[in-house]
Amino acid sequence: MVGTPELRDLPPPPLPKRSFDVAIIGAGIVGCTLAVALGKQGRDVLLLERDLSEPNRIVGELLQPGGVKALQQLGMEDCLEGFDAIPCHGYQVRYHNDPVHIPYAIGEDGKRPEGRSFHHGKFIQKLRAAAKAAPNVTIVEATVSKNLIKNGASGHVIGIRCTPRNTKEEICYFASITVAADGCKSNIRSDFIPRQVQVKSHFFGLELIDTKMPLKNHGIVILSNRAPVLIYQIGTHETRALVDIQGKPPSQTDGSLKSYMLGTVLPTLPEEVRPSFRKAVEDSKSIRSMPNSFLPPTMNKTPGLIMVGDSMNMRHPLTGGGMTVAFNDVVLLRDLLADVEDLSDSDLVLDKLAEFHWKRRNLTSVVNILAQALYSLFAADDDNLKVLQKGCFAYFQMGGLCIDHPVGLLSGMLRRPLVLYSHFFAVAFYSIFVMFKTTNPLLWPLCVLRSFMVFYTACVVILPYIWAEQQC
Incomplete structure (x- = not known):
């Protein structure tokens, strides 16, 4: 491999180890859990992340029961403890202030399952701590180049180029499998997935303090003549309000967004939520937003590369299904790769990835289609x-x-x-x-x-x- 044109004059990596079984780009939801799962299999795993400080996002804060179950299957349920995560028992949907209670359905064990809601960044740090403590996992803080290392004309991905934090020198790592788990803003995606990300709306997020919820331990979905509003508790004192705005949103700089929140959104909210919502809007110097993206799944067909998580498949976050899909994908990948003794056998790995694409559909097609269709009706x-x-x-x-x-x-x-x-x-x-x-x-x-x-x-x-x- 070293004799190919792509590998000439490549600088050596800073770690004594030059190559790994698996190199994972992104220490987020998928990256951390996959690193733990494969590390437990005895794989030598390199986990790369641009910035290991606690992230601050307004989505990825509600984990459905199917995601909780997947974490349990991975032996990582402890990651949901010790950081003020809030139990979630279902939803209340309010149609023009007329509520209907939608609890999670009773399971085969006769019990209602439980979801969790939390600060996204705190949960990520728990997952990163689990990855750090896992066997055979090495974590490096570095920015990965979109130009992956490929072996000749075949396009077989054999490694990554990256620039470690606080340095300017690019270095390289090699791996039998490179995993792109770099999220919704993936810089790897465009070279391997022809489909374009579709964005029809944005969520604008506010953090409400000491809000009295209409129904405790439930997500609240508010339907009116506008796009939906989603409210759920993320801590003992904190509640997240997500306001969906279709098309071009009002400007923040001229105060139009705050006027929209107070004049149009506020009157549609439950009476008990309005004081804290008003205060959050008035106190916010800048209301943060995230695009609500849709990207259908694509089969992994590039030798040596696995696209997973939001880098490969996204749906509207209204239903909170993203992390559930991610964790279940990790469970499925772990199980499919368990009997692959040599991960450099690219033909066998590609066969497993084809199986992964079709097997995941029983869950992911349900979550993806439901999220998009329900959003169309709710908005x-x-x-x-x-x-x-x-x-x-x-x-x-x-x-x-x-x-x-x-x-x-x-x-x-x-x-x-x-x-x-x-x-x-x-x-x-x-x-x-x-x-x-x-x-x-x-x-x-x-x-x-x-x-x-x-x-x-x-x-x-x-x-x-x-x-x-x-x-x-």
Whole structure:
């Protein structure tokens, strides 16, 4: 390998060890857990992160029960303890201030599962501590170049170039497998995934202090004539409010964003939340935001490289499914690679990655499609979507399986795509029924035509996402 043009005159790495079994780019949700899982298998793992200080983000703060279960399977459930994480028992959805309770569905053990919400950065630091303590894992603080080291014309990735923190000299590491787990802003993605990230809205986040929640230990989803607002507790005294804004958001510099928050968003919130929300808006010098991105999954086909986590697959964070997908992907990768004795056998590894792509769909297609479709209904911006939004809320009000199955899918505990499809179209038909029920019978002839438009809109909402999940 050293004789190939790509490897001539490469500087030596600062560590005595020149090569590893696995080099993981990014010590975030996926990177840390995968490092621990593979380190426990006896793999020699290098974990690289640009900045190991505690990150400060406004998303990645709610872990669904399916993610908690995956952490338990990885033997890392202790990472949820000791930093003021808050138990989450389900949701309350409020449609024009009319609430419906949606608790997590009772499992096969007769108990309701539990999610957790927390400060993202504190959770990341717990995961990094676990990676540091894991066997066979070496952590290096360095910025990785997007130009990975490749072996000749085959494009086989055999290592990375990076610049360690507080230095200017680029050095190299080599690995049988390089894992790109560098998140939603991945600088590796564009060279290996042709699909473009789609952004339709942004979440603007506020931290509310000592808020009285309408329903304790539950996420609150607020539906109105605007895009949804999500509220959930992330600490004993702290509560996160995420305001979704579609299209180009109001300006922060001229005060338009604060005016929008106080004039448009504040009146839609539960009465008990308004004082702390108003104070958070008025006290904020700058309201932080994150793009809400969608990126369908792509099969890993490059020898020596695994794209995983948000670098490969994203969905709207409304349903809080990202970390659940990530942890379950780590469990699946760990199990598939367990019987690969030599990770440099790229043909065998690629076979395992093809299996990974299709096996993960039972969970990830459910989470991805549900997140995108539910957001379309909750952020209804045309009359047909508003009919579906109203019908969806009325569907939840019926209770029973009308909430147990949807929340089971959302929580990552129910992994059956056909159940998702059946409930989505049941919502569509029920929405049409509600439309007729709440319309003057004299106008029913118009409702007949409208019903076809509503059903067509439902198909337009979900079918493209179903199709995207079937691609390689």
